[in-house]
Every structure is written in C-alpha cells, then in structure tokens.
Amino acid sequence: MILDDVSFAIPPGRIVALLGQNGAGKTTTLRLMLSLDNGSGKTLFNGKRYQELRYPARTVGVMLDTVYAYPKHTACRHLAVIAAGAGLPTETIAPALDSVGLSTSRGPRVGDFSLGMRQRLSLAAALLGEPRILVLDEPGNGLDPFGREHLSGLLLELTGRGCTILLSSHDLDTTAGLADDILLLDGGKLRVQTTLKEFLTLGAGGVLRVRSDDPAHLAQLIERLGGVVLSVTRGRYRVSGLRAETLARSAQREKLLVTELFEDEARPDEAFRAALKQTTDGTASTVSGAS
Amino acid sequence: MTAPALVRLEFARLRDRRSIPVSFILVVVVGGIFSLVVTGLASAVADSQSVAVEEIVLFIIQRGSVAPPVAGVLAALLVGAEFGDGTVFTHALIQPRRLKLALGYLTGSTLLGAALAVIGAGVALVLLLVIRPGGMLPPVPAVLIAVSGHLILAVGWAVTGVAFALILRSSGAAAALTLLGPLVIEGLLSTAANSIAPWLGRLSDLLPFRAAAALGAPLTPDQPALLVPVPDTWPVGVQLAAFGIGILIVVGAAVLSFRYRGLPQR
Structure with missing residues (x-):
C-alpha cells in the first residue's frame, strides 16, 4: 500500500502545502486526487469528483511536476492544443502566458525549454481555464530565485482573487513558505496537519x-x-x-x-527537517490544525 | 475528451507546420496510399477488361496493397506517441473519464484517418486523371467488393493498432505487434496447431487476420496477396465473424486495461 488513510479538507481561499521527502507519497496523492491512478479513496472538488466535472480545466488547474507536451510545439501551440481539447477559447492563451512571464510570440519549441521554462508553461496550462482550484506538484522546481519570487507573487495574487491552492514540495522553500496550512506526508501516511505557524514551532522549541x-x-x-x-x-x-x-x-x-x-x-527549512525527523521517529504525535 | 474533441485536438496539433509531427506525415502518406490502392484497384479491373495496365498504375496497385498494415502501424504510432510524450496525461486531465478517452482514441483515430483518406483520395484522383487523361472506367461489382474488403481490413487493422498501443503503451512495441501479429505470429500459431491436430489446424484458420485473408485478396494475378490465403474450410460469414470477434476481444482488453490501470510516469 502506497498511501494509507490520507484524509484532509481545504477551505476556500487557502494555500495548503503538501510536504514530504522524496518518495513520501506526495505525487501519488495528487495523481489519485486527479484519477490518474486508481485507488480506493475519493477526492471531491466543490463537492464533485474530478471525473464528474463537466469542464475539469475550468474548475481545477493542474500542474504536474513535468510539462507533458509535444516537444516540437511552441508554448502557444501547446496551450492551443489544450484549449482545443478542453473547449476553451484561444483568447485565454495570451493572459495565461503573460501571467507566468512567458513570451506569447513564437519562441523556442517546448523540447528546447529549460526546466524553469517548462515549469512556467505547465503553470500557464493550469491557469488556462481560469480555475478557482489549483493543484500544483512542486511548482518551485527548476525556478531561479527571480522565478520563485514571481511565482510567490502570482500565488498570492490568485489567493487574493479567491483561488484555493494545494501545492506539494519536498522542502519548505519560498513557495511552500507562503502556505496557510501544512500537510506532512511520510511513508504514505499523513503525519501532520496543522497551520504553518504551529508547524514551525513543532521543531521542539528552537x-x-x-x-x-x-x-x-x-x-x-x-x-x-x-x-x-x-x-x-x-x-x-x-x-x-x-x-x-x-x-x-x-x-x-x-x-x-x-x-x-x-x-x-529555527529557520523554516530547519523546522521542516526537525518536524520530519520527529514524526518519522514517532516522537511527535499527529497534530490536527485548522485545515 | 470525446471523439470530436480528440479530433479537434489532433487537428490543433497538426496545424503547427513547424512541428511536422511524424503522425502528420504518416497520416497523409497512408491516406494517400490507401486512396491510391482504391482507385488503382478500380483502374486495374477496368484495365484487365479493356486495355493494358500502365506500369505506374500496376506499381500503385502492387505497393498500395500494403495500406491496411500501414494503417495499423500508423494507428499504433499515433496513440503510442501520446504515451511517449506523456501527453496522455494532458488528455486524461482534459477528459478524466477513461472509458470515454479510450473510445475517443479509437473513434477519433478512425475519423481522422477517414477525413485524411478523403483528402488523399482527391489527390489520387487528380494524379490518376493526369496519368490517364481519358479518366477511369465505371467501377464494377467485383471492384466495389474488393475496395470494401480492403477498407474493412484497414479499419480492423488500425483499430487493432490503437488497442495494442493502449495495452503496451509504447509506440515501438505496439507497431511491431500490429505488424508481426497478423503477418507472422498467426501463421506460426497455425503451423503449430496443424502439427498438433488437424482439427486444431482448422480452428486456427479462424484466428482474426487469417480469417480476414479473403478481405485482402488480390484482384489481379500480378498483385501479391497481403495475407496468406487459408483453405476454404469455413463459410465466409463465419470467417468475417471470427475477424470481428477477434478485434472486439483485443479492443475490449485494451479498454479494460486503460480503464483500470494507472497512467505511467513518462
């Protein structure tokens, strides 16, 4: 069993960070939520399962850890393909690209993109349907400090507009540091569910x-x-x-x-590691917080 | 994503001239080949009844008979490429209902192939009119039967290719099995069955593509047979039913596999 008894609810307008080491089950959790893997649990987005959404891209924006695109396509063409499949107008492409700082003019092909550019494109694809829920798998991966700063600003702007964001990260980096709430996965189990403030004090007092x-x-x-x-x-x-x-x-x-x-x-990254160590050693009990 | 959405998406993909995807070239080529074989067959029958066949028309007829297996390989490559590029994730996020997505792949590929075949047919018609300024003679029933047979065989082979790609999730493996299964593996199985017991050998004649050998039968003595002709031990209706049931089994297995398995990480 990869995941066991992982259950949580996210109130609207919150940023929630799903934390865990590599192999903890973060990506598997997201894949199960989106029906990319089969499991026994279920996830509801606005009261409906992902399969039941009439226009999924308009309700839930998804950014997986890698952009899945035809390598010969440009960023514009990639988004045009997604828009065509999802029944979205092509007018949504330019704003989505602008919001992540990618050029709308003919640029390099996706196959020639750097990791950071691929991440940006993947985020643009998630924003294409202007969804109110975002599921982002390690969005800060491959971004330089300016890129992370831009991403942080964008996420804050989106939550300001009422977006709910679930993002995964293997560390409490600048992006995950924006979170209101923390979910800590380890060994396929949800060990900690609390607010960021409480999580940072979990590292046994400094x-x-x-x-x-x-x-x-x-x-x-x-x-x-x-x-x-x-x-x-x-x-x-x-x-x-x-x-x-x-x-x-x-x-x-x-x-x-x-x-x-x-x-x-403790610095945020240190609090994260301390909390992780304590939860894996079983010296800290699962904390249930506001989320 | 439904079949129409898949077709829209495929055309959106194909519109990018810079991408020059392999699938685009293959679809056009196979559409052209198939159209040429259809018109070529008609022309050949007309020729066999009247004047001598020009070398170029004979060439088209002989080479064009490979269109059905090429259609199968193309279909396998089209869907297998989605797994290779990881874009099957994008599709699954756009249309999370797996059954619909699988049926979309199957029917979408067929619709797309048919649309391009029509374009190819137009091109082929113009080419033949250039080659034979007098135009073609009207088709006779034998030609229509042969054309229909080739069409059914091509569609069956293409659907089998998509099914193999959904099961194997690899362009190369699916294309190889699509080609080798009907052309080699079924023959080997039949030989093995015959060596065990004559009744088992007779039964092996109902393997899907052995049963469909009559569909790809040549019209002219010069044209090589695509599939090895089998003894006339079963009625044509039984053979066609065996072909249809065989394809349904493969498609069913593919849909179940796609529906109940998680999608692989690229």
Missing part, C-alpha cells in the same frame, strides 16, 4: 548553535541525547530537539569542552 574542540565527540553526544543535527558549518552544529541545559550538563559529565552554545530560532 535550535541550538553549538561548537566544541572535539566535533566527533560532540556529534556522538548529540545523537545519544536524541538531538537532530540540522546543519554543520565550519565545526558549528545547529541542533534541534535538545535543551541547552541538557546538552551543557552532559558535556560537562563527559569532560567535553563546549566553546560555543547559543539558543536560536
């Missing part, structure tokens, strides 16, 4: 920044105490899941010289 003259010994000690090493930069460890007092006393007992020990706030 982060310790610690350094020692014996880094190997320090690493062993952190592991024994159940801490999670989030990063190591020039011998300086950023650790979650440990209290400063506990670490200091243990180091003293083991005659380990700690040259630096600070309490710090």
Whole structure:
C-alpha cells in the first residue's frame, strides 16, 4: 500500500502545502486526487469528483511536476492544443502566458525549454481555464530565485482573487513558505496537519548553535541525547530537539569542552527537517490544525 | 475528451507546420496510399477488361496493397506517441473519464484517418486523371467488393493498432505487434496447431487476420496477396465473424486495461 488513510479538507481561499521527502507519497496523492491512478479513496472538488466535472480545466488547474507536451510545439501551440481539447477559447492563451512571464510570440519549441521554462508553461496550462482550484506538484522546481519570487507573487495574487491552492514540495522553500496550512506526508501516511505557524514551532522549541574542540565527540553526544543535527558549518552544529541545559550538563559529565552554545530560532527549512525527523521517529504525535 | 474533441485536438496539433509531427506525415502518406490502392484497384479491373495496365498504375496497385498494415502501424504510432510524450496525461486531465478517452482514441483515430483518406483520395484522383487523361472506367461489382474488403481490413487493422498501443503503451512495441501479429505470429500459431491436430489446424484458420485473408485478396494475378490465403474450410460469414470477434476481444482488453490501470510516469 502506497498511501494509507490520507484524509484532509481545504477551505476556500487557502494555500495548503503538501510536504514530504522524496518518495513520501506526495505525487501519488495528487495523481489519485486527479484519477490518474486508481485507488480506493475519493477526492471531491466543490463537492464533485474530478471525473464528474463537466469542464475539469475550468474548475481545477493542474500542474504536474513535468510539462507533458509535444516537444516540437511552441508554448502557444501547446496551450492551443489544450484549449482545443478542453473547449476553451484561444483568447485565454495570451493572459495565461503573460501571467507566468512567458513570451506569447513564437519562441523556442517546448523540447528546447529549460526546466524553469517548462515549469512556467505547465503553470500557464493550469491557469488556462481560469480555475478557482489549483493543484500544483512542486511548482518551485527548476525556478531561479527571480522565478520563485514571481511565482510567490502570482500565488498570492490568485489567493487574493479567491483561488484555493494545494501545492506539494519536498522542502519548505519560498513557495511552500507562503502556505496557510501544512500537510506532512511520510511513508504514505499523513503525519501532520496543522497551520504553518504551529508547524514551525513543532521543531521542539528552537535550535541550538553549538561548537566544541572535539566535533566527533560532540556529534556522538548529540545523537545519544536524541538531538537532530540540522546543519554543520565550519565545526558549528545547529541542533534541534535538545535543551541547552541538557546538552551543557552532559558535556560537562563527559569532560567535553563546549566553546560555543547559543539558543536560536529555527529557520523554516530547519523546522521542516526537525518536524520530519520527529514524526518519522514517532516522537511527535499527529497534530490536527485548522485545515 | 470525446471523439470530436480528440479530433479537434489532433487537428490543433497538426496545424503547427513547424512541428511536422511524424503522425502528420504518416497520416497523409497512408491516406494517400490507401486512396491510391482504391482507385488503382478500380483502374486495374477496368484495365484487365479493356486495355493494358500502365506500369505506374500496376506499381500503385502492387505497393498500395500494403495500406491496411500501414494503417495499423500508423494507428499504433499515433496513440503510442501520446504515451511517449506523456501527453496522455494532458488528455486524461482534459477528459478524466477513461472509458470515454479510450473510445475517443479509437473513434477519433478512425475519423481522422477517414477525413485524411478523403483528402488523399482527391489527390489520387487528380494524379490518376493526369496519368490517364481519358479518366477511369465505371467501377464494377467485383471492384466495389474488393475496395470494401480492403477498407474493412484497414479499419480492423488500425483499430487493432490503437488497442495494442493502449495495452503496451509504447509506440515501438505496439507497431511491431500490429505488424508481426497478423503477418507472422498467426501463421506460426497455425503451423503449430496443424502439427498438433488437424482439427486444431482448422480452428486456427479462424484466428482474426487469417480469417480476414479473403478481405485482402488480390484482384489481379500480378498483385501479391497481403495475407496468406487459408483453405476454404469455413463459410465466409463465419470467417468475417471470427475477424470481428477477434478485434472486439483485443479492443475490449485494451479498454479494460486503460480503464483500470494507472497512467505511467513518462
């Protein structure tokens, strides 16, 4: 079984990030929601299953992790093909391309697109029917910082117009960081369902920044105490899941010289990894939040 | 996506002259070949009754008889390419009802092929009028029967090609099976059946494309037979029924496979 008992509801106008490591089941969840895979569950969009929607492209915009296009087509032609199949007027093509920052003039063929351009085109295809619901699979993949910034702005603008967005990500990047609510998948199970604010505090109360003259010994000690090493930069460890007092006393007992020990706030990506580690270890219970 | 939507989409795809998709060329070529064989057959019968056949017309007749298997391979490539490019996802998102989508592929390809065949027929007619300024003689019943037989065989082969593509999800494998199945594998099966028991050999004559051999029978002695002629052990009606049932089984398996399997990641 790839997914087990994954159930959630998304209120209108919210951005929800579906987070999880590679292989956690994010894409499978989205594929099942869209009937691209067969499973026992069901997903309702505005009270109807995807198969029951008369004009799916006008209700749900879908961006899968790769753009599926005839490689010899231009961006315009690709969208024209989709519009023809979906019964949409060709007048929708130019605004969709404009909104993602792609040129409407004859440009390179899709087969020659960079990953970032393919992502933009895929998003344009999702926006073609001006849907009120968007399902986006890793929309920030392959985008440069400017592209991500543009995408973030677009997503905020869309939610401002009443769009509901479900996006998947393997990290709490700038795009997923816009989310109102978080769903954390691990091993095919929905481990965390909460607001972003609560999720960021899930990493057991901040982060310790610690350094020692014996880094190997320090690493062993952190592991024994159940801490999670989030990063190591020039011998300086950023650790979650440990209290400063506990670490200091243990180091003293083991005659380990700690040259630096600070309490710090967790960055979003660190909170994500800490929460992920805790949920996979079973040290954090599933949180049900507002979504 | 329904069949008309699929046809709209296919034409939208084909309109891009820069793309020059393989399917476009193949559809035009096979439409042209088929039209040429139809008109060529008519011309050949007329010729056999009156004047000698020009070399070029004879060439068309002899080469044109390969149109049905080419139609099958083309159909397999058309649908198999959707899996290769991953555009079957796009189609499934536009039309999430799989049964409709599968039927759309089957009927859409047929409609598209027929539309292009009409265009090709026009081209072929002009060509033949150029070759034979006197025009063609009116068709006789034997010609109409032969033309209908070839048409049924071509449609059956094309539908089989689409069905194989839906099951195998690969252009190459589907095209190979579409070609080898009727032309080689059925023959091998029949030989094996004959070596086991004579009654089994007789039964193997009802394998779909062996049963359909009469449909592709040559009209003139110079024209090579497309399918190996089988002994006249079964009535024509039984043979045609076996051909139809065989195709229905393959199409049914394809629809079920497409309906109940998830779509593969590219």
